[in-house]
Amino acid sequence: MILPCLPSMRLDGRRALVTGAGRGIGLAAAAALAQVGAHVTLAARTADEIGAAAQAIEAEGGQAAPLVLDVTDTAAVRTAIGAQPAFDVLVNNAGTNRPRTFLEVTEDDYDTITGLNQRAAYFVAQAVARRMVDAGRGGSIIHVSSQMGHVGGQNRTVYCMTKHGIEGLTKAMAIDLAPHGIRVNSIGPTFIETPLTKPFFENVPFREDVLRRIKLGRLGTVEDLMGAVVFLAGDAAALVTGTSLLVDGGWTAE
Template identity: 45%
Template sequence: MSFDKGLFTNKTILVAGAGKGIGLACAVMAAKYGANVIAVARTQADLDKLISLYPENINGWAMDVSSETFFQRVKDLPILHGLVNNAGINRVGPMQGQSSENIDAVIDLNIRTLYKISQAAITPMLNADGAAIVNMSSQMGFVGSPNRTLYCMSKHAVEGVTKAMAVELAEHNIRVNTVAPTFVLTPMTAPMFEDEDFKKFVFDMIPLGRLGKVEDIANSCTFLLSDLASMITGTSIKVDGGWTAR
């Protein structure tokens, strides 16, 4: 099963946080279906590997997505049809032990930076005949979980601001939605599942009994970015195997 090969022909899509994992999968899938992809990551080596897969379709920006320089570069784009706000961090630990540094780091990247990127993207999106923003949320944007107060706080904020953005930007035919994954097996999360107690907790919470794959998330992002979802805005696709249905 796949989308039409020309789904994103003549469309420019920017993926923030494209170096690894979900962001990488989103950038690859957008290029696969014909988009001109702007892939943004801190590490040039990650971008080089990505570009080698679709050298004619992917342009890499090795930048800090939270920098004013990056925001201005996005704003200066001539046109933009799609944006995936995938950059984010987590600081796992008991609430009593969370430092001010951790609190500020999560708020800055997961909320402030997402807002600033979206704000900058509006200008080039106004030159497109319709555009779409996909904010990367989480199942933790709908529930609570032990040792994840900061992450839950930030992703609940993402869900809220997405609704407000969708309502405000609708007059410009800019749609805004979220994708909310469960735990996805990536090089970053793999060490977490070496803890048998944590692994059991996660699998017991997912009715489908398996972790997500990066392609599962990229499929949902691709759909929401495309004209197939032209009447969908202000909502979320939960790719959580049923976690939040309990």
């Protein structure tokens, strides 16, 4: 009897780009991909952070390089990605939020959140996908979305709107890019403890409400997302495209 063989989780010889890679989810995604053999380019505006992160990855035997880049600058994105060898994996992670009630959202809030979470994500993905198509070897694009791309959330109208948009983009991109062997999926985390979210949890009623909604009873950690990134990036997910992998502790189960 010949048993089926589990596809390798390794990414040796592949190139990955992670945006917003200096801290939090982006840094964890970069570390995860490097730990399974990928060469990882860490992109962010903060040269010191991504430089230190790349050095830390290399100190552990990985391959990494920093790329100082403002992903909201579409021309700079096209130039920077066009100057790189084609990537096999994109983790489209850069994002932000400014929690406010719907009645208090300003135009600057709206423009800042949509500009990074949606517009920048769109054109980063487009630039990377064009190079993938030119290279002709397929690839995997992973949008870091949110559980809030599937439900609503208090004081998060603009954020929810952008993440629902990313879920629609994921499905439509998957259809367009499937003939090129490029898979497109999203990851939908629950609340993860990162430098961005830490101030929110200092509000005790908010923290208690979040923990009540996460059925597993705890906040997420960046380590909770690393396996999802590696899975979607590699051959084990060869037939997975146009969908969302929710890492939400059961938040959206009801």
